[in-house]
Every structure is written in structure tokens, then in C-alpha cells.
Amino acid sequence: KAGVTQTPRYLIKTRGQQVTLSCSPISGHRSVSWYQQTPGQGLQFLFEYFSETQRNKGNFPGRFSGRQFSNSRSEMNVSTLELGDSALYLCASSLASNQPYEQYFGPGTRLTVT
């Protein structure tokens, strides 16, 4: 079974631009969560989607948004990029939203904002 895939793997953007990251979950998984990972803050939860509905949202500004499609693929968008948005963005999928279902992480998208 194929794992979680994320595209692109690496991205360089300039301040003020916007970016869209994509995540394809493991086949059959309906929950997709997004995380931001930085050296200083570690992993921080952005949002979770289940069956095309946002179930939970972390403490990030409205510039960060996401959506999920009917095939469970998910995208996250960051508008008006800031230098502090440089990070590794990880998505994770699981069978369902209820815990303690196992979460499987993708390899991440490394975003650099200059």
C-alpha cells in the first residue's frame, strides 16, 4: 500500500506570495491533518479534515487555510507569505478522525520564504 505523498517536496517563495501544498493520504484513509515543523517550535497542529469537513483548527492566522476533496486528497494554502512561514509542512493521514487511530506522516514539503 502506498504511503502518504506530499508535493512538492521543496519550494522557495518570496515574501508576499502565496503557496499551495498538496497531500495524498493512504488509500482508504479519510482523515488528513496538517502540521508545521520548525526548529524552535517543533511540530504544531494546523488543521484536520475528515470527509471534506474541517474538524479542528490550530492556533494559526487566517492566512493558513486548507480543504479536502471527495477523494480525501487535501491541500493547504498560505497567503501573503512571511519569512516566519519557512518550515517543514507535514501532513498525516489516518483511517478515521477519532483517536487513537494511528497517524501516518508524509515526507513533508520544505518551504523556504526569502
Added chain:
Amino acid sequence: KNQVEQSPQSLIILEGKNCTLQCNYTVSPFSNLRWYKQDTGRGPVSLTIMTFSENTKSNGRYTATLDADTKQSSLHITASQLSDSASYICVVSYMNYGGSQGNLIFGKGTKLSVKP
């Protein structure tokens, strides 16, 4: 405030030696505790998940313990290998209505280096 603290921040050991990583949490109400291994530049991989009623769980050379009374967990690595060099992240989840996966509190990890 829900928090997860891990110690040490970094650790260097020789190949073949054992080591123990610590995780203290102040998450309530507790749902489960997970340990993840993250290789540099890759996504975390789950090692163990423990619920309130479990106090030990093993995955090969990795053994996690949980003391829900003292809110402490440890990850013991036996006979370390060079491939164990990675960051180990403790994650504690709390219960709320609906039990969303979003109720996860992440520690900042312990960076383990195994030297030959």
C-alpha cells in the same frame, strides 16, 4: 496549560549501548501517548501508542513505559544501532467531544546520535 516536556534535548551514545528518553506531560484529560521517530528530512514514524490502561509497550528494540499517575513516560532503546540516530518525539493527546486527531500536544523531541 497542556504541555509535553522531553529530556534530554540531545544525547550521544555509542553503538550497542542502551539509552532511555524521558517525557513528562501535563495534558488533561489524557487520552493516549505516542512516541515517534523522525529521521532528518523525513516525516515522523510511529513507534508506539499507549492508552491510559497500558503501562508498557514494545516495538522491537524500543520499549515505552507510561506512568499515568506521575504523568511520565520513557522510551528505552536496547542495543542501539547507527540507524537509531534520529529525533524522538513524544506526543500526548487529550480527550474532547468528538476525539479529533487535532488534540495532540507535541514535545520538542530528543535528538539521538549513535556513534560507531
